[in-house]
Amino acid sequence: MFATEAAHNAGxxxxxxxxxxxxxxxxxxxxxxxxxxxxxxxxxxxxxxxxDSATANLRLLVHGGGLAAIAGRPDLSAVPPFGMLTDLLELTAEDRLDPMLARGIALEDVPAALVELSGRGVRGKLVHVRD
Structure with missing residues (x-):
């Protein structure tokens, strides 16, 4: 545990x-x-x-860390977007992300597809396609 305090109170x-x-x-x-x-x-x-302090302290947190702000709510817009998600969204928008779709399936075929997936023999994803 770390703390912030004036030097004369450190001990x-x-x-x-x-x-x-x-x-x-x-x-x-x-x-x-x-x-x-x-x-x-x-x-x-x-x-x-x-x-202001709570907002600044957001930048000290690891991804998934938590902040308890007692005296003021932080400005969450100060937190940059999580980089990986931003990258994935850009790749998707540019149509450069291959979702590895094996095939689309109807709703009534979902139970059989789950059995098939449990055998770990499917390469890619089985996706329910709405009619």
Whole structure:
């Protein structure tokens, strides 16, 4: 667990269980977090400061990390879109993504298709096609 606090309170915060205390008055918090986590980021952040702080703390989280904002809601538009999804959407829009469709199936054929899929002999995807 890491904490942000003024240097004069660092000892007290460490006694409460913090592995490291980042001096919010003198240190670059994102740079220090990257250093402490070997560039990984944080799994969770509890922000008790306000909207601007909560928004900035979103950038400290790993993908799937969580933020508990006590004093102000973060601006979620500050979070860039997840890169892989953006890339997949671009490939789809450019018709460069092969979905590997084996065949389309009618609704009444879905149970048999599930049995076929369970045998792991299908290459590609079986997709229900609406009439």
């Amino acid at each position: 007290h915060v460490e006694a409460l269980g913090a592995e490291a205390v980042i001096d919010f008055r003198t240190e670059d918090i994102p740079a220090r977090v990257r250093e402490l986590t070997d560039g990984r980021g944080l799994d969770a952040v509890v922000d008790t400061i306000g909207t």
